Amino acid sequence: xNKVTDAREAVADIRDGASLAVGGFGLCGIPMDLIDxxxxxxxxxxxxxxxxxxxxxxxxxxLLDAGRIARMTSSYMGEHAEFGRRFRSGELEVExxxxxxxxERLRAGGAGIPAFYTPVGAGTDLASGGIPLRHAPxxxxxxxxxxxEVRVIDGAEVVxxxxxxxxxxxVHAAVADTVGNLVFHSSARNFNPLCAMAGRITIAEAESIVxxxxxxxxxxxxxxxxxxxxxxxxxxxxxxxxxRAVTAP
Amino acid sequence: xxxxxxxxxxxxKRIAARGAQELREGMYVNLGIGIPTSVPSFLDPDVSxxxxxxxxxxxxxGFPAPEDEDPDTINAGKEPVTLAAGAAVFDSALxxxxxxxxxxxxxxxxxxxxxxxxxxxxxxxAGKLIKGMGGAMDIVRGARRVVILMEHTAQDGGAKLVxxxxxxxxxxxVVDRVITELGVFDITGQGFVLRELAPGTTADEVRGRxxxxxxxxxxxxxxxxxx
Numbered sequence: 174x175n176k177v178t179d180a181r182e183a184v185a186d187i188r189d190g191a192s193l194a195v196g197g198f199g200l201c202g203i204p205m206d207l208i209d210x211x212x213x214x215x216x217x218x219x220x221x222x223x224x225x226x227x228x229x230x231x232x233x234x235x236l237l238d239a240g241r242i243a244r245m246t247s248s249y250m251g252e253h254a255e256f257g258r259r260f261r262s263g264e265l266e267v268e269x270x271x272x273x274x275x276x277e278r279l280r281a282g283g284a285g286i287p288a289f290y291t292p293v294g295a296g297t298d299l300a301s302g303g304i305p306l307r308h309a310p311x312x313x314x315x316x317x318x319x320x321x322e323v324r325v326i327d328g329a330e331v332v333x334x335x336x337x338x339x340x341x342x343x344v345h346a347a348v349a350d351t352v353g354n355l356v357f358h359s360s361a362r363n364f365n366p367l368c369a370m371a372g373r374i375t376i377a378e379a380e381s382i383v384x385x386x387x388x389x390x391x392x393x394x395x396x397x398x399x400x401x402x403x404x405x406x407x408x409x410x411x412x413x414x415x416x417r418a419v420t421a422p
Numbered sequence: 423x424x425x426x427x428x429x430x431x432x433x434x435k436r437i438a439a440r441g442a443q444e445l446r447e448g449m450y451v452n453l454g455i456g457i458p459t460s461v462p463s464f465l466d467p468d469v470s471x472x473x474x475x476x477x478x479x480x481x482x483x484g485f486p487a488p489e490d491e492d493p494d495t496i497n498a499g500k501e502p503v504t505l506a507a508g509a510a511v512f513d514s515a516l517x518x519x520x521x522x523x524x525x526x527x528x529x530x531x532x533x534x535x536x537x538x539x540x541x542x543x544x545x546x547x548a549g550k551l552i553k554g555m556g557g558a559m560d561i562v563r564g565a566r567r568v569v570i571l572m573e574h575t576a577q578d579g580g581a582k583l584v585x586x587x588x589x590x591x592x593x594x595x596v597v598d599r600v601i602t603e604l605g606v607f608d609i610t611g612q613g614f615v616l617r618e619l620a621p622g623t624t625a626d627e628v629r630g631r632x633x634x635x636x637x638x639x640x641x642x643x644x645x646x647x648x649x
Binding site: 198200201202247248249250257260269272276279292293294295298299304347357358359360361363364365367412414415416417418 | 475476477478479485491492493494495496499500501502505511512513514515517518521522541551552553554555556557558559560563564590591592593594595
């Protein structure tokens with residue numbers, strides 16, 4: 174078994190309207206080379222699940238700015254100006270999800286749990302269905318996210334959340350072996366293992382690729398059963414820092 | 423204008439310094455964006471706590487020198503940080519399992535409005551650009567104790583301690599305590615209870631700038647150490 178291929182080949186069957194679970198938190202741990210390869214393919218109408226959507230001109234921002242994304246599922250749009258503009262003008266549908274709920278929905282999708290109850294969002298307009306999902310061109314709210322089923326378990330209100338699975342999972346790892354076992358580095362792990370689990374076909378880019386049998390099985394963070402294709406990340410692709418603390422001690 | 427912004431900076435500093443006293447030896451703590459971010463600089467060096475970052479870190483250290491930055495090691499504000507001795511890294515699902523599962527002792531967060539029943543609004547205002555709730559809804563629901571650090575009134579002078587929140591909620595009945603530049607307030611079955619009054623203010627001033635009943639049941643002077 175050898176899952177190693179190149180980025181262009183790895184994304185060749187991603188078509189218009191595909192759903193993608195994309196790892197990363199801000200610009201940390203994002204699969205930048207895979208994003209670039211998808212941008213080169215010129216596909217449209219992508220439905221992307223990712224905690225954030227990059228920044229203007231970097232990360233998923235590359236696809237967003239080019240109008241390739243129709244729908245985002247995210248917890249935070251941050252300071253990405255184009256993301257906000259497209260959302261408010263109705264060009265982009267955005268499902269806002271609490272960050273932990275997003276992580277668990279992806280994990281559940283990969284773990285075969287179709288839905289779960291969580292206390293997060295109980296008593297807020299997440300549960301009652303008041304968070305804007307889509308705007309009209311004039312900026313008014315055209316659709317709200319649907320209300321969640323709510324029930325009381327052990328005396329506390331909880332809301333039903335559905336699992337997320339996607340056509341493709343796109344992740345970034347520090348090290349992969351040739352059969353797709355992955356090792357992540359530091360906080361670049363974030364959503365990557367969960368997006369890998371939630372993808373029906375998962376493509377991992379890795380900073381280095383080692384032969385199968387090289388990694389200590391005790392030190393593998395994500396087993397290769399969740400990864401179908403492995404791509405070597407370009408050494409020339411920079412890792413960007415989104416923000417720096419104002420004062421260094 | 424300089425005087426106004428100076429007073430604002432002083433208020434925020436005072437809130438952060440008092441907020442730091444909520445941290446006790448051995449606690450696992452999540453610090454939100456805003457005033458809570460500056461709490462570590464007021465922390466007693468003899469108190470050792472473990473700082474949690476929602477993106478998958480336990481044991482955040484200080485900020486690195488520019489040449490030591492690792493773009494793979496960032497905090498929830500997306501700034502490069504270092505890892506303290508004993509730190510651990512993990513994925514986002516495990517990070518929020520810690521949060522929801524009641525394993526965090528304390529969360530210090532910013533706020534826009536807090537109600538007399540402990541409802542918190544801090545993620546979006548009506549009509550303005552929505553950025554998203556990030557991890558705030560999870561953290562307020564999951565942390566064992568939630569303390570809000572915020573200025574007592576809004577920019578326009580409007581009350582932020584209110585009977586009922588008018589802004590969309592982050593969590594319902596989740597706040598235990600609010601610290602402002604005027605005092606320390608516990609949320610009880612009887613609404614806001616003033617526990618500490620800041621120097622130079624009075625209970626009447628506090629009541630005048632609060633849009634809900636305030637019961638006075640002082641426990642100690644401002645900033646006095648816990649026994």
